[in-house]
């Protein structure tokens with residue numbers, strides 16, 4: 017029992033801290049079990065000496081509670097391997113980067129830079145430590161930028177972007193995040209991919225004037241590994257700046 021106690025404390029701390037509905041606590045326990053089993057199978061942290069697997073609740077004074085759980089590593093490899101990247105042209109931006117699992121995997125692809133945007137200071141600091149530890153020989157990009165900030169305030173700059181989203185927020189914030197990206201595309205038309213894992217609010221992308229779905233994947237029986245990839249070409253983005261012709 018003495019050895020079980022730390023584990024039980026770890027597993028139950030999140031739900032007990034959470035003020036939310038019972039369903040949130042059950043969901044947390046499910047996610048804890050899932051992440052534990054996935055780490056046993058894929059051994060991501062065990063191989064790289066990182067700490068990305070355990071789900072965490074973070075309470076932020078500004079924004080109530082945030083739930084961190086990592087994307088399955090093999091899902092990120094599958095997705096990024098399928099995007100026809102022009103080497104060193106695209107920035108990878110993980111919106112809601114948590115402890116940095118997606119950032120670490122992305123560094124094995126030839127991105128120009130890798131940006132993590134995370135609201136929780138504690139998770140942001142964990143990601144910094146994980147990046148310091150993660151040094152596989154296969155790493156192709158070590159230009160990391162970690163930003164502890166609200167996704168809604170992020171400036172997309174003017175380079176091609178792969179925006180990665182693993183179920184980070186609800187519909188309303190997602191709508192604003194995508195609207196900000198579209199506004200950036202209107203100012204500076206360029207190629208952009210949006211990768212959305214566990215796409216609960218895919219309708220936000222479906223209703224966009226500029227994004228088209230280019231791929232969907234992941235097994236249906238594992239909704240947390242389902243993903244969609246939407247793309248906007250520079251030409252489509254340029255059309256955002258044009259007014260529609262007047263109706264006659």
Ligand SMILES: C[S@@+](CC[C@H](N)C(=O)[O-])C[C@H]1O[C@@H](n2cnc3c(N)ncnc32)[C@H](O)[C@@H]1O
Nearest residue numbers: 082084085086087112114117135166167182184
């Ligand atoms: C499901 S986790 C995804 C973690 C990571 N992207 C991955 O794939 O491993 C969602 C993360 O989004 C963060 N988050 C939620 N709302 C946010 C916001 N408005 N701005 C920045 N980060 C946010 C949470 O704190 C949490 O770490």
